[in-house]
Structures are given as C-alpha cells and as structure tokens.
Amino acid sequence: GNSVTQMEGPVTLSEEAFLTINCTYTATGYPSLFWYVQYPGEGLQLLLKATKADDKGSNKGFEATYRKETTSFHLEKGSVQVSDSAVYFCALSPGGGSQGNLIFGKGTKLSVKP
Amino acid sequence: DSGVTQTPKHLITATGQRVTLRCSPRSGDLSVYWYQQSLDQGLQFLIQYYNGEERAKGNILERFSAQQFPDLHSELNLSSLELGDSALYFCASSVSSGLAYEQYFGPGTRLTVT
Numbered sequence: 375g376n377s378v379t380q381m382e383g384p385v386t387l388s389e390e391a392f393l394t395i396n397c398t399y400t401a402t403g404y405p406s407l408f409w410y411v412q413y414p415g416e417g418l419q420l421l422l423k424a425t426k427a428d429d430k431g432s433n434k435g436f437e438a439t440y441r442k443e444t445t446s447f448h449l450e451k452g453s454v455q456v457s458d459s460a461v462y463f464c465a466l467s468p469g470g471g472s473q474g475n476l477i478f479g480k481g482t483k484l485s486v487k488p
Numbered sequence: 489d490s491g492v493t494q495t496p497k498h499l500i501t502a503t504g505q506r507v508t509l510r511c512s513p514r515s516g517d518l519s520v521y522w523y524q525q526s527l528d529q530g531l532q533f534l535i536q537y538y539n540g541e542e543r544a545k546g547n548i549l550e551r552f553s554a555q556q557f558p559d560l561h562s563e564l565n566l567s568s569l570e571l572g573d574s575a576l577y578f579c580a581s582s583v584s585s586g587l588a589y590e591q592y593f594g595p596g597t598r599l600t601v602t
Contacts, residue, residue, distance in 0.1 A: 415595075417580075417596055420592075474521070474536070474589060476523075476533060476591065477533065
C-alpha cells in the first residue's frame with residue numbers, strides 16, 4: 375500500500391542553522407509528493423510539491439527533490455528563522471486516476487530558537 | 489486565510505451522541521476532502537466529494553458519513569461517538585479532482601468527546 379515515513383521530532387535548532395527533515399515513501403504507480411506546514415492553531419498550508427522523479431520543489435527558501443531511486447523527498451532549508459517554527463508534514467498523492475486524496479506522514483515539529 | 493471555512497471551531501459532546509461538522513469550500517472549488525488528525529493516528533484521509541458525488545473513500549468508519557450539497561458546501565456527520573473520535577477534523581477544497589490540483593485546508597473543527 376501507500377505510506378509515508380518521516381523523521382520523528384521534535385527538532386530544535388538555533389536561528390540560521392541548516393534544516394533537514396527526512397521523508398521516505400512507499401507507493402504503487404507514480405505519486406506526487408508534497409510538504410505541508412501547520413502553524414500553531416491553523417490549518418495546513420502547501421509548502422512545496424514535486425510531481426515526477428528528479429523534480430525539485432522550492433518555496434520560501436525550502437527545497438525538496440523527488441528521488442525515485444531512494445524513494446525519498448527530504449526537506450531542506452539553508453538558514454532557518456524563528457518564524458519557521460511549525461509542524462511539517464510530508465505527503466503523497468497516489469498516481470493515476472482522478473482522485474487527489476493525500477496520505478500524510480506523522481509530522482515533524484520544528485522549534486527554532488533565537 | 490485559505491478561503492475554506494469550517495464550523496464550529498470547537499465542539500464538546502458526550503459518548504453516544506451525534507454531531508455535524510460543516511465546511512464551505514473556496515469560491516469556485518468543486519472538490520471537498522475531509523481529514524481527521526489525532527495524536528495516535530496522525531492525519532488520515534476520510535472521504536472526498538466532487539461536485540456533489542462521492543469520489544474517494546479512505547479510513548472512514550461506518551458510523552461516519554458525509555455529503556456535499558448543490559451549493560457545494562459539505563457536512564461530515566459523526567454518530568454513536570466514542571472517546572477515540574476526539575480529534576481535529578479538517579476540510580480541504582480544490583478546484584477539481586486529481587493530484588494536479590492544490591488542496592486548501594480550513595482551520596479545522598476540534599471535537600472533544602467526553
């Protein structure tokens with residue numbers, strides 16, 4: 375079946391540190407991959423996405439590359455800010471068909487200290 | 489603000505009761521998705537509607553049902569509530585159905601079953 379595994383949190387970093395949150399997936403077909411972010415008390419927001427192998431999604435300094443050979447979609451940011459403190463979810467949408475339901479990882483809570 | 493509204497924001501009810509959660513999608517969006525976020529299960533897809541018809545079903549219990557009305561708003565009905573149904577319920581909407589279309593999430597309804 376389809377599933378997403380992401381690194382357990384919480385992750386605590388100092389401002390300007392480098393961030394990596396690991397995400398691997400299991401899927402049949404050709405899924406699209408996503409990173410969503412959830413700020414305290416809010417709903418999820420799409421951060422970036424990639425729809426095929428070797429695609430790189432990027433937004434607000436965050437990047438992730440769709441690696442089919444390692445079934446991974448790790449999230450990276452070169453220099454985190456306090457405002458990046460949130461919960462980050464890796465997700466996939468199974469390939470094929472006209473459905474768009476998302477399958478999420480458990481989420482990784484990031485805290486950035488000044 | 490994603491443009492997706494959910495009511496109520498909070499709901500506290502007793503075991504065995506029935507509740508209805510409401511979602512209004514963004515203007516023009518035809519597809520509505522329901523997700524459940526709980527501490528033990530994480531974020532799980534429940535059900536999707538597209539233009540009034542059920543399009544995909546996930547891990548939705550038989551005690552739960554949903555529908556999408558002609559004005560495209562959607563309701564999620566939860567009956568015979570159990571303590572384990574306590575969770576945050578999110579609604580998301582997208583222009584159409586399929587992985588090419590970004591989902592916009594509402595702020596969620598927090599359900600507490602006592």
